[in-house]
Amino acid sequence: MLERISGKNEFNTKPGAEGLTIGEALFPVPFKSYLEFNPPAHGTWNIVHTGMLVPEAHIIYVCAAGCLRGVVLTAAEMGTSERFSNISVREHDILGDSMERLIIEGVSDVINRLERRPPAIMIYTSCVHNFMGTDLKYIYKTLRERFPDIDFTDGYMTPIMKKTMPPDVRTWVSVYSLLHGSPPQVPGNVPGRSLEADGSRHKPDASCLDRKSVNIIGCDLPLHDSCELIELAREAGIMLREVTKCKTYGEFQEMASSYMNICIQPVGLRAMAEQEVRLGQSGVYLPLTYDYDVIRGQLRALTRELGISEKDWTKAVDACEKAAALAAEAVGDREISIDVSATPRPLGLAKYLTEHGMKVGSLFLDAFNKEEEDEYSWLCENAPEIMIYPVVDPVMRTFKRGTGALGGAGAGEFAGATGGSGAGVVAIGQKAAYFNGTPYFVNIVEGGALYGYDGIACLMDMIAKAAAVEKDTKDIIPRKAIGCMSVI
Secondary structure (H helix, E strand, O other): OHHHHHOOOOOOOOOHHHOEEOOOOOOOOOOOOOOOOOOOOOOOOOHHHHHOOOOOOEEEEEEOHHHHHHHHHHHHHHOOHHHEEEEEOOHHHHHOOOHHHHHHHHHHHHHHHOOOOOOEEEEEEEHHHHHHOOOHHHHHHHHHHHOOOOEEEEEEEOHHHOOOOOHHHHHHHHHHHOOOOOOOOOOOOOOOOOEOOOOOEOOOOHHHOEEEEEEEEOOOOOOOOOOHHHHHHHHOOOEEEEHHHOOOHHHHHHHHHEEEEEEOOHHHHHHHHHHHHHHOOEEEEOOOOOOHHHHHHHHHHHHHHHOOOOOOOHHHHHHHHHHHHHHHHHHOOOEEEEEOOOOOOHHHHHHHHHHOOOEEEEEEOOOOOHHHHHHHHHHHHHOOOOEEEOOOOHHHHHOOEOHHHOOOEOOOOOOEOOEOOOOOEEEEOHHHHHHHOOOOEEOOOHHHHOOHHHHHHHHHHHHHHHHHOOOOHHHHOOOOOOOOOOOO
16 A cells, blocks of 8 residues: 555565566565565574573463464474473453463462472563553563562563564563673562662663673574684683573573673674663674674774784685685585575675685575675675575465576475485575575574684685585474574
8 A cells, every 4th residue: 555655666576486686686675575484494593492592591481372383392392391381372361351360370380380490481472462462561570579589581472573673682682681780680670670669770880890701692602612702802811601601590690790792693782782771781793794804803893892912814814715715616616595594694795705706696585684785785786697585475485496596396395315406506504405405505594603704714614515515405404493402
């Protein structure tokens, strides 16, 4: 209706399965957003996986049975069912006036039945509670008064809010809201929210924070030990803390004492901003990038912040160049296809590979990262033939997978472990592997925690190995959450 009134269409209406060249694709949103298709490539983390990163915490989902199916199976696949509970919302709960009582008494019953009292509980409510106007503040106030020894925080499984605050972004906010701030918590307030008894915001005392402790936040996977961030932290005598490496809830709480948070993923930016307000922790955004000069600038800024001398990264750049040359040799004349689940910077990666003699044939994404406008412009000028395909457009259900993402394997077919129709493509990311029907792919999500020069060199090595050795695509990509614990 709005399109008819305005008389113009802000999106490209070409069917998604036909694709667009990058020059045709509008920045930052090339495709319409409506009913969505979920391709059977599940290596990305979801809100259950991320919530479970908080050690010893118990997670409770409150939603309808249909919504519970996926999260229950995720917990079972992780082998963490003992840390997971659910409260099923039924029709009479919605039609009546008992939703608050259902949650309060349901959570209380779960706690009383547990063999061991958890130090923290994350309660995930769902869309229906937004629609009903459920009084969540009253629910959490009551639960904190009833169980003062437990930290409660609010989680949300609300895809209706994905345009304002996606579930993964909101989950990271919830995870770090459990960190205890100063002053001591006031009953009825979320842990660490730093509110006075009258509800006014308390200004945190940053002088109490540990200048020898820094957090990496917003990452589902731990940084590699060879990463430059870890190297600089060691040289400065800094304890670098990550929730992914915490073994106990007490160890997790030590992150509250760090004076600074470093975020390398866009998904963690909101949580970093919240921590600055709540705990007084300064925030530094050092986004993953494939640009040598940008990396050099980031590391230079960090060395100054940590009070150590600037380093010469020439050897690190040389290592990247050597690894990129080997990757180009291994790929040969095959095309490379990249999907957005593999890296938050697909355009930057496409530019880097193009500059190093590799042919990028296609990108699978539904929207461009707004931080990559310069890379978008560069690719439009220097590699205008790159094809852009959506991931979640329903027409992709019948996308014909094959060489160069231009036909071949039919819907529902995979490339097997002994070759496939997409053998002429090396994919980076599971979705690119699926849509191209190729057994040659780099199996990573979210950049693979590969940061800096070391990250680029590692990724180039992974591309070279992926180009040489087939993977069993059908067996690998249905498995959830690369790098997460799994019993299957």
